[in-house]
Amino acid sequence: MNIDSIQNGVVIDHITAGCGMQLYDLLGLDKLDCSVAIIKNVHSRKMGKKDIIKIDADIPMDFDVIGYVDPGVTLDFIKDGKLIDKRTVDLPLTLTNVLRCKNPRCITSIEQELDHIFKLTDPEKKIYRCVYCETKANT
Amino acid sequence: MKSLINILDLSVEEIDELIAKANDIIANPDKYREACRYKKLATLFYEPSTRTRLSFEAAMLELGGSVLGFSEANSSSAAKGESVADTARTVSCYADIIAMRHPKEGAPLVAARSASIPVINAGDGGHNHPTQTLTDLLTIYREKGRFNNLTLGFCGDLKFGRTVHSLISAMSRYQGIKFVLISPHELKLPSYVKKDAIKEKGIPYVQTTDLEEVMPDLDILYMTRVQRERFFNEEDYLRLKDSYILDMPKLANAKADLSIMHPLPRVNEISTAVDDDPRACYFRQALNGKYIRMALILKLLEEAGR
Numbered sequence: 001m002n003i004d005s006i007q008n009g010v011v012i013d014h015i016t017a018g019c020g021m022q023l024y025d026l027l028g029l030d031k032l033d034c035s036v037a038i039i040k041n042v043h044s045r046k047m048g049k050k051d052i053i054k055i056d057a058d059i060p061m062d063f064d065v066i067g068y069v070d071p072g073v074t075l076d077f078i079k080d081g082k083l084i085d086k087r088t089v090d091l092p093l094t095l096t097n098v099l100r101c102k103n104p105r106c107i108t109s110i111e112q113e114l115d116h117i118f119k120l121t122d123p124e125k126k127i128y129r130c131v132y133c134e135t136k137a138n139t
Numbered sequence: 140m141k142s143l144i145n146i147l148d149l150s151v152e153e154i155d156e157l158i159a160k161a162n163d164i165i166a167n168p169d170k171y172r173e174a175c176r177y178k179k180l181a182t183l184f185y186e187p188s189t190r191t192r193l194s195f196e197a198a199m200l201e202l203g204g205s206v207l208g209f210s211e212a213n214s215s216s217a218a219k220g221e222s223v224a225d226t227a228r229t230v231s232c233y234a235d236i237i238a239m240r241h242p243k244e245g246a247p248l249v250a251a252r253s254a255s256i257p258v259i260n261a262g263d264g265g266h267n268h269p270t271q272t273l274t275d276l277l278t279i280y281r282e283k284g285r286f287n288n289l290t291l292g293f294c295g296d297l298k299f300g301r302t303v304h305s306l307i308s309a310m311s312r313y314q315g316i317k318f319v320l321i322s323p324h325e326l327k328l329p330s331y332v333k334k335d336a337i338k339e340k341g342i343p344y345v346q347t348t349d350l351e352e353v354m355p356d357l358d359i360l361y362m363t364r365v366q367r368e369r370f371f372n373e374e375d376y377l378r379l380k381d382s383y384i385l386d387m388p389k390l391a392n393a394k395a396d397l398s399i400m401h402p403l404p405r406v407n408e409i410s411t412a413v414d415d416d417p418r419a420c421y422f423r424q425a426l427n428g429k430y431i432r433m434a435l436i437l438k439l440l441e442e443a444g445r
Contacts, residue, residue: 103244105242105243105244105264105265105266106243106244106245107223107241107243107244107245107246107248107249107263108245109243110243111222111223111224111249113222114222114224114249130245131245131248132244132245132246132248132249133244133245133264133266134244134266136331
């Protein structure tokens, strides 16, 4: 399968196979007018299988969302057809308005304006807890 | 701006400092009569409370300060839909320190993030109640003279009982502690509390449904009420509410220097016949609540430079 190279934009590479659609949704890529390609189950020497997302526009990236969904990914930033920057992402320490607290006893359940903020409390098990009520996020 | 939202916001050293200050207040009350002169405590209570609100108010009055606030959400702008953050910002204009109780978990944290004065969490739903924990710690210290080498029994609702979770977390920081967890299966200590505060610290513990069996081992017996307001289902509440009732026959094998604690209010889980036993210290505990809140108000106002 051939997908055209992009001229100006971002390639999100080394996505764990199966996580591509979740990233696409959480990054709100469905709202973009530019070309966006999701390539699933690409053969990878390192990972066996991987997903790739190519975005043909220079848009700001939410590294927290990417790190939360899949901390192993790499981002290649392309300008005029050339790789100008490459970076990896870690598991973010806090997530703001990425997850929703579902505890009906939490203050966020009655105050609509409040940000839903989750803190990383166990990096090994990737456990996030609501900063207000400490309820574990459903990941 | 330092606030007290969770008991874990305080280091062991800070807790020791508060206990020492409370003991000094008890020993030398005259020294503190004017300590908060011209200072105002705002008590923002969005749900009913007797001990906590009155002990905060009594604490501030005994320090020579004054008190303003509300004791139910309906008598505040919350009834008009005002957010906790806006209320906290507004009250910061009128008072020097806030004590807040709210039925929703995390509300005092929201207030602390918006207020320009210290906020004390006076209970947020079934979540945190740090001044109750400080009260319990002062009581343990005054009854036993130490925090180390104690066997603490917790009996009743260990699932929803926030005072139990906080006290277990606080006591797990001391040496030679053993926990005895007595509850019906449905009201067992949540596994995350057990894991974080007991198992990961290698603290010995026993889990049982039989109070009398473990009674002889206990230095402290912390009784709790099965709280109707924490149940979504009335049937479950009715089935579990009378699981443990402490009476004199059950104390037959208890140590002579056992300390019986209860955060109060009590319904029927401790027979009134126990009240006259010198081992019953729950009313002394309620009194300690005032002294530790005096110490806390002093500390937070001092740190805030007010």
